[in-house]
Amino acid sequence: MSAEERRESVIRAAITEFGRGGYHGTSTEAIAKRVGVSQPYLFRLFPNKRAIFLAAALRCIEDTAAVLHDAAEGLPPDEAHKAMAVAYQRLIEDRDRLLMQMQMYVAVASAESAGDREFGKPIRAAWSEHLHDFSLLTFEGDTEEATTFLAFGMLINTLVALGYPPDNRVWDGFWPETRPGT
Amino acid sequence: MSAEERRESVIRAAITEFGRGGYHGTSTEAIAKRVGVSQPYLFRLFPNKRAIFLAAALRCIEDTAAVLHDAAEGLPPDEAHKAMAVAYQRLIEDRDRLLMQMQMYVAVASAESAGDREFGKPIRAAWSEHLHDFSLLTFEGDTEEATTFLAFGMLINTLVALGYPPDNRVWDGFWPETRPGT
DNA sequence: CAAGTTAGTGATTGGCCAATAACTTAATCG
C-alpha cells in the first residue's frame, strides 16, 4: 500500500480513536492497531501525534461541510434549511465523527490555555470557511437563520455527547422535523 | 484546615486544571500544586482521580444554574431571557469554568464509548435538572424559547472554546444584546 | 498525661507511552 493510501487509513482510524478517547486519552498504539500497522510506522507518515490529530480534525470538518453542501445544492434557502438538518442528523449517527468534533474543540481550547495560539489557527480557519461562511452563503445572508442553524447543531452535538438516548430529542419542533415519517 | 475545606479548594483547583487540560491531560500533581498540598493527600480527600473530576463537573453545573437562577428570579419570561443571557455572558468570562463544561461533555462521551454508562449518569441528571428543566420552568413551558436559549448557549461555548476573539460574536442580534452600551 | 484522631508528607512502584534508531524485505530499474 502506498504511503498516501496509508495516511488515509490513519486519518480514518484517528477520527475513531481520538473521537472516543480525546487527544491525551488516545495512544498512538491504539491508532496503529486499528490501521493494522506497527506503532512506529505512524511516525514515518506523520511528524508527530499532534499532526495526526490535526489531520483528523480538518478532515472531519471538511467531510461535514461536504455533506451539508451536497444536501443544500440548488435548493432555495427555506428548503435548504430542512435538507441540511436532515443531512446533519444522518451524519451524526456516526457517533465517532461527532465526538471527534467535540474533541477538537476542547483540544484547541487546551492548546490555547497552554499558550499555543498556533494549533487552533487552521481549525478556526476551516470552521469559519466551511461551516460559518457556508451557512451564511446558503441562507443568502440571512444571519439569523444561519446562526440559529449552527446553534441547534451545537446543542445537538452536546446532547448526543452527553449520551442522551436518541429518542430524547429536545430539539424536535424547532430544528426542522426530521423524524422518519414526518 | 479541615478536610471539608480542603475538598472545596481541591474542587476549585480541579475546575481550573481539568478545564485547561482535560481529564487525561491533567495530572493529579498539577491539581495538588495549585491547592498547595502534596499529591498523595488528594487521595485522602477523594477515592481517585475520576471522583475529583466528577465533583468538579457537578459543581460547575450547579454554579452555572445558581447564577442563571439568581438572574431570572422574579422576572417575567421575556425579561428573564435577557437577564439570563447577560448573566451567562458574564459567567463565561471565567474561561476555565467554561472549558470545564466542554471537558465534562467529552469526558462523559469518552466513558460511554469505553462502555461505562455509569460515569455520565449523575452529570446527565444534573444537566437535565439544573439546566434543561430549569429553562423550561423559567420560560413557563415555552419549549421553543427554552430550547433556543440552550442552543445559543452551546454555540457560544463552542466559539469561545475554539478561541474566537470576544469581538467576533456571531450571536449578536439573536441572543439578546448584551454588549456594554446597548 | 496518655491515647486517639486529624491533617499532612516523602518515597516508591508498576505501567504506559511518544519518539528514535537500527534493521528487513520486496519491488524497480539502468
Place this chain on the structure above:
DNA sequence: CGATTAAGTTATTGGCCAATCACTAACTTG
C-alpha cells in the same frame, strides 16, 4: 545483476503519572 527506493518491523529509551505505604506532627479529650 547490483543498486536504489519505498514500505514496514523489532527493540529500546527516557519520562510521566496514579495510587499505595509508611511515617510525622499537631491537636483533642477523658
